[in-house]
Amino acid sequence: MLNIAVVGAGSWGKNLVRNFASLPHAALYCVCDKDAERLKATAAAYPQARTTSDLDDVLSDGKVDAVVIATDAKFHYEHAGAALRAGKHVYVEKPMCQRVDEAEKLVESANSGDRKLMVGHLLLYHPAVTRLKGMVDSGELGEIYYMYTQRLNLGVVRSNENAWWSLAPHDISVVNFLFGDTPERVSAQGQCYLQDGIEDVVFATLYFGDGRMAQIHTSWLDPHKMRRMTIVGSQKMVTFDDMEAAEKVKVYDKGATPNLSYSSYGEAITLRQGDIYIPRISTAEPLKLECEHFVRCILEDEPATSDAENGLNVVRVLEAGRRSIAGGGRPEEV
Ligand SMILES: NC(=O)c1ccc[n+]([C@@H]2O[C@H](COP(=O)([O-])OP(=O)(O)OC[C@H]3O[C@@H](n4cnc5c(N)ncnc54)[C@H](O)[C@@H]3O)[C@@H](O)[C@H]2O)c1
Incomplete structure (x- = not known):
């Protein structure tokens, strides 16, 4: 079982929360959002997941295997980079980030830490x-x-x-x-x-x-x-x-x-x-197929279809x- 933390439970992130909560080989372990109302609604719907408004709290939790980032694109570089440095596998929504040099650093960080970095290229x-x-x-x-x-x-x-x-x-x-x-x-x-x-x-x-x-x-x-x-x-x-x-x-x-x-x-x-x-x-x-793919890539050490290089090329x-x-x-x- 892979413990998943979803960061950003907004209008798109809630779909990721729903899907990761339904997968057989993953557990929705934690949901993180700065918005108290969104966090409250998520806690009511998914009582099995712990909730927090603090990203550092997620990244310092040793039970979190993978972080799913669905925050605003302007935060993707910062949030994905921090999660990789904390040793987590990362799924980040599209676009991977907003600049090529930042995307290159994320690729480098994932490769050097031997972590999976997958981008939400849903199609x-x-x-x-x-x-x-x-x-x-x-x-x-x-x-x-x-x-x-x-x-x-x-x-x-x-x-x-x-x-x-x-x-x-x-x-x-x-x-x-x-x-x-x-x-x-x-x-x-x-x-x-x-x-x-x-x-x-x-x-x-x-x-x-x-x-x-x-x-x-x-x-x-x-x-x-x-x-x-x-x-x-x-x-x-x-x-x-x-x-x-x-x-x-x-x-x-x-x-x-x-x-x-x-x-x-x-x-x-x-x-x-x-x-x-x-x-x-x-x-x-x-989206369910995409979430399953992310979990399988980590558990079976498979390359992701929308891997970090793929995300970089799109950026x-x-x-x-x-x-x-x-x-x-x-x-x-x-
Ligand atoms: N794959 C797709 O088809 C698809 C569709 C829509 C949106 N998206 C992507 O999903 C991402 C989110 O879009 P959205 O429409 O859900 O945005 P949104 O603004 O509705 O949600 C973003 C959430 O992130 C939270 N957040 C921001 N900073 C945070 C932090 N530091 N810690 C915790 N939570 C934080 C906000 O409180 C908010 O609830 C974007 O990158 C967007 O491009 C993808």
């Missing part, structure tokens, strides 16, 4: 993304040309971070995962409409060394609620729509093939308009995007 544990990864890696889609993602909503307007830092970590982590690579350059443009200095909408393009491209559109100021990805390959195209209750993934047997021995203009490219099929996708809760893209937005969309090296 990497989504059964639909697991399915997409299988399609990409097996060659079913052919050569991957490009993909684009839309993470849009009207709501949850944050004042502590912009739409890029708040929403794009999900998309960047999936793009890197599916492409098996990190982009070389990012070009991003954003605008602030509701609050000074905080972009409500960001359009970003990620350029990979081999010509593949990914476009990420994030916004909390949009009439549509969309959680959608489209991948275009030479053989097939696929969409993942997380707002769909059941038919989340659709595979389009569509493609366009250049015809090298054409005799007339109309024959230069052959279009294929085949069937559309909808694979069955497990309805398992991605690299986020930071390049920040520079690009500041430069009006000028492409920035990752």
